[in-house]
Amino acid sequence: MRIESSPALDALCGEYLIGTLQGSARRRFERALREEPRVALRLEHWRTTMAPRYSPAIAVQPSPQVWKRLQAELGLSRYRTPLLRRLGLWRALAAGAMAALVAGIAVEVLKPVPTEPAAVTIAQLEGQADVARVTAALSPDRNTLQLHAARPVLAGPAQSYELWLIPAEGGAPLSLAVLGNLDARVPVAPAHSKRLVPGAKLAISVEPAGGSPTGAPTGPVIMAGQIEI
Amino acid sequence: MLDDQQIKRLLLRAGARDEGSAEAFERLYRLCAPLLLGVAQRVVGRREVAEEVLHDAFAGIWRKAESFDPLANQPVAWMVAIVRNRAIDVRASHDVSRVDSYHDTLDSDPDGSLDRLFEWSPGPDENEDRRRAVGWLRDCLSKLQAVERQALVLAYQHGLSHGDLAAHLQKPLGTVKTWVRRGMESLRSCVETRMGTGR
Numbered sequence: 001m002r003i004e005s006s007p008a009l010d011a012l013c014g015e016y017l018i019g020t021l022q023g024s025a026r027r028r029f030e031r032a033l034r035e036e037p038r039v040a041l042r043l044e045h046w047r048t049t050m051a052p053r054y055s056p057a058i059a060v061q062p063s064p065q066v067w068k069r070l071q072a073e074l075g076l077s078r079y080r081t082p083l084l085r086r087l088g089l090w091r092a093l094a095a096g097a098m099a100a101l102v103a104g105i106a107v108e109v110l111k112p113v114p115t116e117p118a119a120v121t122i123a124q125l126e127g128q129a130d131v132a133r134v135t136a137a138l139s140p141d142r143n144t145l146q147l148h149a150a151r152p153v154l155a156g157p158a159q160s161y162e163l164w165l166i167p168a169e170g171g172a173p174l175s176l177a178v179l180g181n182l183d184a185r186v187p188v189a190p191a192h193s194k195r196l197v198p199g200a201k202l203a204i205s206v207e208p209a210g211g212s213p214t215g216a217p218t219g220p221v222i223m224a225g226q227i228e229i
Numbered sequence: 230m231l232d233d234q235q236i237k238r239l240l241l242r243a244g245a246r247d248e249g250s251a252e253a254f255e256r257l258y259r260l261c262a263p264l265l266l267g268v269a270q271r272v273v274g275r276r277e278v279a280e281e282v283l284h285d286a287f288a289g290i291w292r293k294a295e296s297f298d299p300l301a302n303q304p305v306a307w308m309v310a311i312v313r314n315r316a317i318d319v320r321a322s323h324d325v326s327r328v329d330s331y332h333d334t335l336d337s338d339p340d341g342s343l344d345r346l347f348e349w350s351p352g353p354d355e356n357e358d359r360r361r362a363v364g365w366l367r368d369c370l371s372k373l374q375a376v377e378r379q380a381l382v383l384a385y386q387h388g389l390s391h392g393d394l395a396a397h398l399q400k401p402l403g404t405v406k407t408w409v410r411r412g413m414e415s416l417r418s419c420v421e422t423r424m425g426t427g428r
Binding site for chain 1: 391
């Protein structure tokens with residue numbers, strides 16, 4: 001049985017949080033955290049409401065060796081801003097031809113970070129006037145849906161937003177994601193991504209924390225939009 | 230107090246794995262390592278073992294930063310969980326007779342430690358919802374039965390298993406499991422009733 005639909009979900013979140021879930025039971029739960037979105041969302045709810053924050057008074061300064069070892073073992077020097085770039089181009093140029101030469105080499109050696117190909121906007125979701133407009137863009141590999149809200153839209157602690165796909169051919173809405181806010185990257189399963197076609201619709205409903213308990217929208221739909229591309 | 234929004238930005242920056250990721254990770258370490266070492270030390274007891282745990286946990290945080298969920302709103306709690314879980318595993322492999330050796334260092338006043346260990350005043354970045362939730366949690370904890378509260382606080386701060394807890398409290402395993410389970414359940418229903426989502 002999947003943990004996300006188990007009646008023991010809350011008990012497991014609680015015991016995981018407190019630490020009494022140990023050994024293989026903890027590893028099973030951690031696997032579910034990665035694979036079952038509702039488990040992660042429910043744990044996030046527990047963390048927000050049921051876990052106290054530690055007081056700064058318990059802090060202990062670690063010895064400098066811990067950081068030195070981490071830095072060496074993780075090879076962090078590869079990910080540092082080169083000195084010349086930190087100084088700024090003008091100062092590097094002002095430092096003379098030699099510095100300019102070195103900067104040239106540095107640029108040559110440090111290959112630019114490949115940029116992600118742009119996602120294509122496929123739908124604009126709109127609702128009542130007081131709700132921000134949300135754009136939905138699909139990555140070129142059709143694996144990721146990027147939602148962007150014109151203003152931040154955050155769910156209250158007892159609510160989640162759920163993103164639905166209403167197929168062009170009709171039929172029940174398919175749940176794509178349970179969200180805490182509407183600026184989000186949503187991984188899309190292949191079965192769903194082939195249905196993201198013109199004529200289908202995207203809609204967002206308000207659901208209890210963790211998403212619709214029934215698998216179909218239960219709360220008000222706050223915005224919707226037609227897929228156009 | 231650690232600012233969750235700032236910690237989240239640093240984690241995402243470290244996870245980007247580009248120029249500047251190392252600086253972000255170093256800043257993250259400087260800000261969080263002292264608190265996390267305190268957390269680890271409460272679980273493993275010895276300072277040098279706790280530093281081992283801190284090292285392993287930060288190596289894990291660097292790896293996991295790449296897949297850190299930008300939607301997660303509790304990055305500090307996420308790091309605390311990594312540290313505590315690592316500490317629990319390290320302790321299990323280090324010391325077979327740990328219950329006896331840790332007995333003396335365990336908290337003898339779990340009720341008082343609620344206010345020593347935890348921060349109940351709201352942080353700078355906290356919104357109204359979170360602020361109210363903290364108040365409800367403190368209040369609901371004080372409404373638990375004393376034995377349940379004691380079991381929860383001891384288990385949480387020292388990362389004790391049910392078995393460790395039973396040995397420490399000198400009660401049967403089943404009794405201790407019930408305290409933990411009932412305590413968590415009462416806490417959840419009390420907090421959710423306040424939130425207006427009780428069932």
